[in-house]
Amino acid sequence: MTIIQSLARGLEILDLLAEAEQGMGIGEFATHLNVDKSSASRLLQTLASYGYAEQDADTRRYTLGPRIVTLSNRVLNRMPLRDHAHPFLRRLTRETGECSHLAILSQGKALYIDQVESPSILRVETEIGTMSPLHCTALGKVLLAFNRHAQVDAMPVFTPRTITDLEALKLHIDQVRRQGYATDDEEHVPGVRCIAAPVHGFNGRVVGAIGISGPAGRVSYEKLPELTEKVITLAEELSRRLGSAR
Amino acid sequence: MTIIQSLARGLEILDLLAEAEQGMGIGEFATHLNVDKSSASRLLQTLASYGYAEQDADTRRYTLGPRIVTLSNRVLNRMPLRDHAHPFLRRLTRETGECSHLAILSQGKALYIDQVESPSILRVETEIGTMSPLHCTALGKVLLAFNRHAQVDAMPVFTPRTITDLEALKLHIDQVRRQGYATDDEEHVPGVRCIAAPVHGFNGRVVGAIGISGPAGRVSYEKLPELTEKVITLAEELSRRLGSAR
DNA sequence: AACGATGTTGCATAATATGCAACACTCAAT
DNA sequence: ATTGAGTGTTGCATATTATGCAACATCGTT
Structure with missing residues (x-):
């Protein structure tokens, strides 16, 4: 059983966002994941580009994106x-x-x-x-x-x-x-x-x-x-x- | 803007699963992602270990997992x-x-x-x-x-x-x-x-x-x-x- | 304007994800 | 029961990429 670390980090970010109602900043992610800010930023950008995360233009904090909702209802509607x-x-x-x-x-x-x-x-x-x-x-x-x-x-x-x-x-x-x-x-x-x-x-x-x-x-x-x-x-x-x- | 490829592949797998009502097998993922079966298997295992995918014990095919539903309702309930x-x-x-x-x-x-x-x-x-x-x-x-x-x-x-x-x-x-x-x-x-x-x-x-x-x-x-x-x-x-x- | 906090990006290289091959498992046909 | 095909998993060497560092850009406050 092998874990792909970068994917796991992305999923851990989603878990963090699930608990962060007001969103989170890159620095907080970096601390939680124990990676550099730059790595956290790139992971968030990737999640955002697929709709799983969103960056608030004003606060620059990231929140969960809408793609999750779309997928969820696929699960439930099945x-x-x-x-x-x-x-x-x-x-x-x-x-x-x-x-x-x-x-x-x-x-x-x-x-x-x-x-x-x-x-x-x-x-x-x-x-x-x-x-x-x-x-x-x-x-x-x-x-x-x-x-x-x-x-x-x-x-x-x-x-x-x-x-x-x-x-x-x-x-x-x-x-x-x-x-x-x-x-x-x-x-x-x-x-x-x-x-x-x-x-x-x-x-x-x-x-x-x-x-x-x-x-x-x-x-x-x-x-x-x-x-x-x-x-x-x-x-x-x-x-x-x-x-x-x- | 940098994309973390391994994370992107995992998210692309979720997109594939959203469209695959009967689930998909590892070989199909490998074909769609243009990677080796072993890579696909490891990505799916990672997704499954976090609850985003599930493998059916009988058919061995993978489907979307329940974690998506949990996160989705976090989004909606906010x-x-x-x-x-x-x-x-x-x-x-x-x-x-x-x-x-x-x-x-x-x-x-x-x-x-x-x-x-x-x-x-x-x-x-x-x-x-x-x-x-x-x-x-x-x-x-x-x-x-x-x-x-x-x-x-x-x-x-x-x-x-x-x-x-x-x-x-x-x-x-x-x-x-x-x-x-x-x-x-x-x-x-x-x-x-x-x-x-x-x-x-x-x-x-x-x-x-x-x-x-x-x-x-x-x-x-x-x-x-x-x-x-x-x-x-x-x-x-x-x-x-x-x-x-x- | 200066400063601090925060997010982003280029680059060298350290780390990891990959493909290959072997293996394990399942199912259908003989 | 055996065999073969199909499918998923795992070990290993190395090709590739994700990382950390440093510089930069952006934003808000003083």
């Missing part, structure tokens, strides 16, 4: 699941009042490929493109339980409630498999609870997970059964829509 | 305009029955940053991330007319109705400026008509364009005045929402 699922996401948010999400397994994580936000002021802030760990999120656990390609190789701690023992997780995932849904009980983000259920494709295989997330105050233990019922029902309807025999 | 405008896009589609779009000026083109699709089966297929030429699209003409940074350097022909003379375009844009909206009368895509109007920000500057597109049969000359009125009204409401004095 997923028919998204189009089928979106009306169900809207229904789920309408019926529960919480944010709803659709995720698929990607690179060992749960990739959020669509969502509908809650109308409530207090809500969980996530975005499409988020890649969540599998072991401590409801969507992730569903993928672990129902997608044979899903596996965890690390189980970082996010909260005191995060499951960090592999045997404990296996038992938990077995239970998810039996009950047909998963919950995240403040295991990833303190104060946030999630519920998710699997989405089956036409051959019965699990092609994704659909679920809701909300503040623990609203997604309370008393409300869990009712909300869970809604998530499961919508997931099954969507699965049937996709042609699943289930 | 535009408050999108959040403000989305309800107006929905209203516009509801009131006209056509697809509605929101675009900004980016790299000399109109970058579509949001849209709401028409419920009709027959509709215009565009996607977020599309970068349209300015001289022959309604959104683009609005940007040309109202954004002082917008200019055209080339005027490629798309249809027999495309304006290809610079003087003619200048007159046309002057008219757009006077009337406060623009139309695309089958100038970009045969059989497609569009209407767009400017969106003004809090300092009165034009921060984007909002409009609709539909088949010429539905966006007929008889319907144009009524549809135009709706677009202008919504654009002005959105502008007021953004704090514009207009």
